[in-house]
Amino acid sequence: MKEIPDVVLEEAAGGSLAAFEEIYKSASGFVYSVALRVIQDRADAEEVTQDVFIKVYKHLSSFESRSSFKTWLYRITVNTALNYTKKIQKERLRRRNDERILENQEVPAEAENRLDQEDKEKAVQVLLSTLNPDQRACIVLREIEGLDYAQIASALGINLNTVRSRLKRAREALMAQARKGVMKK
Amino acid sequence: MTDYLDGEMQGEALKTVETHLAQCSACRQFVEDLKQAVATPFKEAEEKTPSERVWANIRESILQEQLKRKPAVPERLLDFLGRVFQPKPLAVLVPVMAVILLAVFLPLQSPVQKYEDAGIYLVQELGITGDSDYFESDIENGGLGTVVEEFFM
Incomplete structure (x- = not known):
């Protein structure tokens, strides 16, 4: 995410739509990517992105520029995504299973010929799908966004030991998934 | 680890x-x-980009929010008038009741009192007294002395 100048944040907080659009252009990719990886559904991730930016617009005037805008945005994004996930968990699970069936039917012809970005992205999605939403959020913030434990704890509103134990369990699950893959080959 | x-x-x-x-x-x-x-x-995970309709929806929501915060002029005017003329129970009721009570009870002053007031006015302001010539009969002053005059006087 590009750094957003304080003056842009202040103008947006004052109600400037042009300034807010600038914030959106700088941060929407980051918000959407985090939401997509936690939720694992494009339409839902777009809805969460929408919710996140409307929340940001409404509360920007109360945001203190002394703290990091990025950390604040992480917190809103991850919490909105997790709440959304919990709300629609059953529905999403059913849909994802349907998509997986479709994916399994489509993949073989292409997969062996090329290892392009789409395949890597699919691998990421498959790995993340083995985790529960809380573990997923931790892994996304740690491995993709590069946050340290203290930043993850702050973004998720949990303590350091909880971050540590969620990452540990997530990695155990990912290792188990990797072993399964090796055994299949 | x-x-x-x-x-x-x-x-x-x-x-x-x-x-x-x-x-x-x-x-x-x-x-x-x-x-x-x-x-x-x-x-190697890349950053993804949401579709353009996401910003369109956000923009729409913000504009609606701004409209809610700043209502159109006629609406604001109506709102202002409504607040001005909105009854304020005690502040309005007490003076209104006082005016009604005055309007009802003032005309009930007795006619006798009214005549007494008129008498005081005549005596004090105009200097007319019972001894005044105004009320002396023409009979006593050598008036017409007709039957009709005697009947009315």
Whole structure:
């Protein structure tokens, strides 16, 4: 995410739509990517992105520029995504299973010929799908966004030991998934 | 291992792990497998971009929000008038009741009192008294002395 100048944040907080659009252009990719990886559904991730930016617009005037805008945005994004996930968990699970069936039917012809970005992205999605939403959020913030434990704890509103134990369990699950893959080959 | 992998391990614990890894190939292999399984795939994940309709929806919501905050002029005017003329129970009721009571009870002053007031006015302001010539009969002053006059006087 590009750094957003304080003056842009202040103008947006004052109600400037042009300034807010600038914030959106700088941060929407980051918000959407985090939401997509936690939720694992494009339409839902777009809805969460929408919710996140409307929340940001409404509360920007109360945001203190002394703290990091990025950390604040992480917190809103991850919490909105997790709440959304919990709300629609059953529905999403059913849909994802349907998509997986479709994916399994489509993949073989292409997969062996090329290892392009789409395949890597699919691998990421498959790995993340083995985790529960809380573990997923931790892994996304740690491995993709590069946050340290203290930043993850702050973004998720949990303590350091909880971050540590969620990452540990997530990695155990990912290792188990990797072993399964090796055994299949 | 989690702390070590994430660079969160420090001091003596870090030294111990590094010393052991330098001596133990099985553990080095384990750390390598762990990185391959839980870290490497994510390093190549790219940032995604939402579709354009997301901004269109956000923009629409913001504009609606702004409209809610600043209602149109006629609406604001109506709102202002409504607030001005909105009855304020005690502040309005007490003076209104006072006016009604005055309007009802003032005309009930007795006619006798009214005539007495008129008499006082005549005497005090106009200087007319019972001794005045105004009320003397023409009969006493050698008036017409007709039957009709006597009847009316």
